[in-house]
Amino acid sequence: xxxxxxxxxxxxxxxxxxxxxxxxxxxxxxxxxxxxxxxxxxxxxxxxxxxxxxxxxxxxxxxxxxxxxxxxxxxxxxxxxxxxxxxxxxxxxxxxxxxxxxxxxxxxxxxxxxxxxxxxxxxxxxxxxxxxxxxxxxxxxxxxxxxxxxxxxxxxxxxxxxxxxxxxxxxxxxxxxxxxxxxxxxxxxxxxxxxxxxxxxxxxxxxxxxxxxxxxxxxxxxxxxxxxxxxxxxxxxxxxxxxxxxxxxxxxxxxxxxxxxxxxxxxxxxxxxxxxxxxxxxxxxxxxxxxxxxxxxxxxxxxxxxxxxxxxxxxxxxxxxxxxxxxxxxxxxxxxxxxxxxxxxxxxxxxx
Amino acid sequence: xxxxxxxxxxxxxxxxxxxxxxxxxxxxxxxxxxxxxxxxxxxxxxxxxxxxxxxxxxxxxxxxxxxxxxxxxxxxxxxxxxxxxxxxxxxxxxxxxxxxxxxxxxxxxxxxxxxxxxxxxxxxxxxxxxxxxxxxxxxxxxxxxxxxxxxxxxxxxxxxxxxxxxxxxxxxxxxxxxxxxxxxxxxxxxxxxxxxxxxxxxxxxxxxxxxxxxxxxxxxxxxxxxxxxxxxxxxxxxxxxxxxxxxxxxxxxxxxxxxxxxxxxxxxxxxxxxxxxxxxxxxxxxxxxxxxxxxxxxxxxxxxxxxxxxxxxxxxxxxxx
Numbered sequence: 001x002x003x004x005x006x007x008x009x010x011x012x013x014x015x016x017x018x019x020x021x022x023x024x025x026x027x028x029x030x031x032x033x034x035x036x037x038x039x040x041x042x043x044x045x046x047x048x049x050x051x052x053x054x055x056x057x058x059x060x061x062x063x064x065x066x067x068x069x070x071x072x073x074x075x076x077x078x079x080x081x082x083x084x085x086x087x088x089x090x091x092x093x094x095x096x097x098x099x100x101x102x103x104x105x106x107x108x109x110x111x112x113x114x115x116x117x118x119x120x121x122x123x124x125x126x127x128x129x130x131x132x133x134x135x136x137x138x139x140x141x142x143x144x145x146x147x148x149x150x151x152x153x154x155x156x157x158x159x160x161x162x163x164x165x166x167x168x169x170x171x172x173x174x175x176x177x178x179x180x181x182x183x184x185x186x187x188x189x190x191x192x193x194x195x196x197x198x199x200x201x202x203x204x205x206x207x208x209x210x211x212x213x214x215x216x217x218x219x220x221x222x223x224x225x226x227x228x229x230x231x232x233x234x235x236x237x238x239x240x241x242x243x244x245x246x247x248x249x250x251x252x253x254x255x256x257x258x259x260x261x262x263x264x265x266x267x268x269x270x271x272x273x274x275x276x277x278x279x280x281x282x283x284x285x286x287x288x289x290x291x292x293x294x295x296x297x298x299x300x301x302x303x304x305x306x307x308x309x310x311x312x313x314x315x316x317x318x319x320x321x322x323x324x325x326x327x328x329x330x331x332x333x334x335x336x337x338x339x340x341x342x343x344x345x346x347x348x349x350x351x352x
Numbered sequence: 353x354x355x356x357x358x359x360x361x362x363x364x365x366x367x368x369x370x371x372x373x374x375x376x377x378x379x380x381x382x383x384x385x386x387x388x389x390x391x392x393x394x395x396x397x398x399x400x401x402x403x404x405x406x407x408x409x410x411x412x413x414x415x416x417x418x419x420x421x422x423x424x425x426x427x428x429x430x431x432x433x434x435x436x437x438x439x440x441x442x443x444x445x446x447x448x449x450x451x452x453x454x455x456x457x458x459x460x461x462x463x464x465x466x467x468x469x470x471x472x473x474x475x476x477x478x479x480x481x482x483x484x485x486x487x488x489x490x491x492x493x494x495x496x497x498x499x500x501x502x503x504x505x506x507x508x509x510x511x512x513x514x515x516x517x518x519x520x521x522x523x524x525x526x527x528x529x530x531x532x533x534x535x536x537x538x539x540x541x542x543x544x545x546x547x548x549x550x551x552x553x554x555x556x557x558x559x560x561x562x563x564x565x566x567x568x569x570x571x572x573x574x575x576x577x578x579x580x581x582x583x584x585x586x587x588x589x590x591x592x593x594x595x596x597x598x599x600x601x602x603x604x605x606x607x608x609x610x611x612x613x614x615x616x617x618x619x620x621x622x623x624x625x626x627x628x629x630x631x632x633x634x635x636x637x638x639x640x641x642x643x644x645x646x647x648x649x650x651x652x653x654x655x656x657x658x659x660x661x662x663x664x665x666x667x668x669x670x671x672x673x
Contacts, residue, residue, distance in 0.1 A: 185370035192611040193629055193648040197375070200633045200641045201382045283496045287615055290498055291630055309502060310619055313509040313516075320506060326499035334494035 007346050015342030018335040025332060029143030033102050036137035037116045037123050041298045042100070044122060044132035047073070049081045049319045052127045060087040068093045072121035081318065091121035127321035130308060139325055142300035147332070149216055149301075150281035154274055157220035158227060162263065162270065165231025170239055170258050180232065186225040194222055195284060199293050208299050215294055219284045227273060234266050268347040276340035279333040286329055302329050353671050356664050364653055371649045372425065376418050379642040430643035435635040440643040443628065448647060451624035454617070455609050457540055458547035466552045467598075470559035471591055477564055485556065492553025497612040501546045501619035514542050517621030543613070543622040550612050551605070558601060562594040569593075596667050603659025607652050 009016040028035055044050070055068045069092040071085040097116035101109050117123045126135035168179040186194075198218045206214065238244065239262060247257045282302075288294030289303025290310065297304065305325040309316040316322070412420070424431070430440035473482040508514050515538055566572060567590050575589045614626025621627075625644055632640035664671045 181366070181370065184367065185374055188367055188371045188649045188652055189374075189645065190607045190610040190614075190648045190652055192614045192626065193645050196629050196633045197378050197641050197645045200636065200638070201378060204634070204636070279494070286496065287498060290615075291618065293633065306498070306502065309506075313505070316502070316506050317509060323499075323502055323506065326496070326502060330495055330499060333496065334490065337490065337494050 004346070008342060011346050012338075012342040015339050018338040018342075022332070022335050022339065025143065025335075026147055029140055029147055032137075032140040032144050033113075034110065035114045036134075036140045037113060037125075038134040038137045039100065039102055040133065040138050040141040040300045042133060042137075044128060044134075046075070047083075047122065047124075047128055047132040048130050049315075050122070050124050050128040050132065051083055051319075052321055053122065053124045054085070055093065055123075056090075059090060065090075065092075070117055070121055070123055089121075091117040093117055093123070126324045127319060129305070129319070129322060130315075135305065135321060135324060138300040138305055139302065139328055142302045142305055142325065143328065145212070145295055145299065145301040146282055146285055146303070146329075149212065149219070149285045150278050153216045153219040153223065153281045153285075154278050156216065157223035158270060158274055160220065161224040161227030162231050162266070164224065165228035166235050166258050166263065168228065169232035169235030170254065170262065172236075176232070180229070183225045183228050186222075187229075191222050191284070192287070195219075195288065196293070198222075199288065204293070205296075208296060211295060215285055215288055218288075219281050222284070223277060223280065227270075227277075230269070230273070231266060234269065235262055238262050238265055272340060272344045272347055275336060275343055279336050282329060282332060302326075353664060356671065357661060360657055360660055364657065367653055368650070369422075371653070372422055372646060373418065375642050375645045375649070376421060378645070379638050380414070380417075382636075382638055425646060430646070431639035433632070433637050433640040435632070435637040435640070440640050443640065444625070444643055444647055447623055447625050447628045450622060451610075451613060451617070451626070452651075453536075454540060454543055454547065454613055454622060454624055455606070457544040458551060458613075459605065459609060461544065461548040462551040462555055465548070466555035467559055467595075470556045471563055471586065471594075473556070474560045474563035474567060474594075475586060477567075482560075486560070489553040489556040489560075492549060492551075493557070494553075495550060497546065497550045498615040498619055500550055501543070501616045504542060504546050505620055508542060515539050516542060518623065539622070543616045543620045543624075546616045546620065547609065547612050550616075551609065554608075555598075555601075555605075559594065559598060562597050563590060566590045566594040596663065599659055599663040599666060601659070602662060603656035606655025606659075610648055610651060 005016070008019065050073060053070050053073065055070055056065075057068055058064050059069075069090045071087060072089065072091065073083040074086050076082045076084045093115060094117065095115050096112050097118075098111055099113060099116060101111045102113075103109055115123070122128075122134070124134045124136065126139065128134055129138070164179055164183070168176040189197075195218055198221065199214075202214055235258075244257060244261060247261050252261075285294060285301065286303035286306070289301045290307045292304075292307060295301040295304050302325045305322060309319075309322050428441055430444065432438070433440050433443055436443060469485055473485045476482050505516060508516055518539060572585060572590050575585045580589075610625075613624060614629070616622070617624040617626040618630055625648060629641060629644040629648075631637070632644060
C-alpha cells in the first residue's frame with residue numbers, strides 16, 4: 001500500500017493531490033453536521049436569495065480588525081430582493097458556535113458547529129435559495145447524498161458486473177451466450193433514456209429513503225453491463241493461464257479458482273475502471289435530481305440544488321450562486337478523472 | 353463489403369427483438385395501465401373499455417400481448433399518448449427530427465474542431481500548445497453537460513445574443529424557407545454548442561492518443577526517411593491511420609451524444625426526444641415513454657451500424673475479413 005502511494009506520487013503529483021483532495025471531500029460531507037453553519041432545512045424566511053455574505057477585515061470606517069467579521073444584510077428592495085449591508089454593527093466570525101441541536105449519524109447530539117456568527121446576521125458563504133436556506137450548508141449536506149449514492153452504486157454494479165462477467169467467461173457455453181446477449185440488450189439503450197424509463201416504473205412520490213435506494217438501484221443496473229463484458233473477456237484469457245491449470249489439478253472448486261485465483265488478477269483493471277466510472281454515477285444522480293425525479297426536497301443533493309434554476313431565467317439571473325453546486329460536481333469529477341488516469345498508468349503491469 | 357453489411361444487418365434483428373422485449377417488460381411492470389385514466393372518466397362506460405381492451409389484445413396473455421405490440425411497432429404504431437391525446441408516432445416524429453438535427457450538428461462541429469486540434473497537439477507533443485489543449489480537454493470531459501447548459505443559458509439570458517427555447521421565433525406566414533432555416537439554426541446554436549463543448553474533450557483525447565501512437569510507428573519513420581515533406585507524412589501517412597479507430601467510436605458516440613443531448617435539450621428548451629421522455633415520465637404517459645425508449649435504442653443501433661460500415665469503408669483490413 002505504501003509502495004503504491006509512493007508510485008502514485010512519483011508518477012503524477014497532481015493525481016496524488018487529487019486522491020487526498022477527494023478523501024477530504026468525502027470527509028467534509030461525512031461530517032457535514034459539524035462543519036455546516038446551518039442545518040440543511042433551516043429556513044431564513046426573511047432572507048430569500050440572499051447574496052453570498054462578504055467576510056470583512058476592514059470595517060466601514062477603514063479600521064483593520066484581526067478577527068474577520070460580517071455585516072448583517074437587510075432587504076433594500078423587497079420586490080427585486082436586493083440586499084445591502086448594515087454597517088452599524090459588526091458580527092465577528094466565531095469558531096465552535098452554539099446553535100440548534102443536531103444529530104450526528106443518528107446517535108450523537110451536538111449543538112456546536114465549526115463556525116458561525118451571531119443572530120441576526122447570517123453567514124451565507126454561497127448565498128441562500130428561495131426559502132432562505134444556506135446554499136453552502138446544503139452543498140455540504142448534498143455532498144453526503146451525492147457522493148454516497150455514487151459510491152454505493154459503483155460498488156453494487158461492480159459486484160454484479162464481476163460476478164456475471166466472471167461466470168460468463170469462466171463457464172462459457174450456453175451460460176455465456178445467455179448472459180452476454182442480455183448484457184448486449186441492456187447496452188443497446190442510451191443510459192439516460194433507460195434511466196428515465198426505469199424511473200417511470202415507480203411512482204413519482206416516494207419517501208426520501210425509497211428514492212435514495214431506487215436511484216442506487218437504477219444507476220447500478222445501468223452501469224454493470226459494460227463492466228461485465230470486459231471482465232468476461234479478461235477471465236476468458238486468464239483461465240488459460242498455467243496457474244489456473246495448477247489450481248485445477250490441485251482439485252480446487254471452480255468457485256474458489258474464480259474468486260481467489262482469477263479475480264485478483266483483474267483488480268488492477270477494476271480499480272481503475274471503478275475510479276473512472278464514479279463520475280458517471282455522480283452525473284446520473286445529479287441528472288435525476290435535477291429533473292425532479294431523484295432526491296426530493298427538503299433533502300439536498302447537488303442535482304436538486306441546481307434544479308430550481310431550470311427553465312427559470314429570473315431565478316438564475318437573480319441568484320447565480322445557485323449554480324455553485326455545479327462547480328462542486330465539476331471539481332469532484334475532474335479529480336476522479338485525474339486520479340483514474342494516473343491509476344491506469346500506475347497499476348498497469350507494463351509500466352512496472 | 354456487401355457481405356459485411358448484410359451480416360451486420362442480420363445481427364441487428366435479434367438485438368431489436370431483445371430491445372423491444374425489454375422495453376415492453378419495463379412498461380408492463382409499471383404501475384397503472386393505459387386504461388387507468390379512462391376508468392376515471394365517467395363519460396366512458398366500462399363496456400367501452402372492455403371492448404377496447406379486446407381490440408388492443410390486452411385481455412390475452414403477456415407474451416401474446418407482446419407480439420401484438422411488436423406487430424404494431426413494426427408499422428411504427430406506438431399507441432396513443434394520453435397526456436397529449438395524439439398518436440405517439442406524431443409526437444415522436446416531430447421531436448426526433450429536432451434531436452437528429454442537434455446530434456448531427458454537434459457531432460459535425462466537434463469533429464471538425466477536435467480532430468485538427470488533436471493532430472496539432474499530437475504533432476507538437478509535450479510542448480505548451482499540447483499541454484494547453486490537453487488541459488482544456490480535461491476540463492471539457494469533467495464538465496457535466498447539464499452544468500455547461502446551465503452556464504450557457506445563464507450567459508445567453510444575460511447577454512441575449514441568441515434565442516432560447518423552441519425551434520423558431522419567426523411565425524410569419526410568408527417567410528421564405530431560407531429565413532426559417534436561418535431562424536432554426538439560430539435556435540439550434542445554443543444546445544448545439546453546449547453539446548459540442550461537452551463532446552470535444554473526449555474526442556480530442558482519443559484522437560491525440562491515436563495520432564501519437566501512429567506517429568511513432570515504423571512506417572511513419574520510414575516515410576520521414578524517404579524524405580517526404582512534413583505535410584505528406586502527417587496527413588497522408590499518420591492521420592489516415594490514426595483516424596481509423598475514431599470510426600469505431602462514432603457508433604458509441606451516438607449513445608453519449610443522445611444522453612448529453614437529452615439533458616441539454618431539457619435545460620435549453622429544445623423540443624427533442626430528451627424533453628419528450630422527461631415530460632412523458634413526469635405525466636406517467638407510459639406509451640410515450642415506451643415509444644421514446646424504443647426509438648432511442650433504435651437510434652443507437654443505427655449509429656453503431658453506421659460506425660461499422662464507415663470503418664469497413666475506410667479500413668481495408670476489416671473490409672476483407
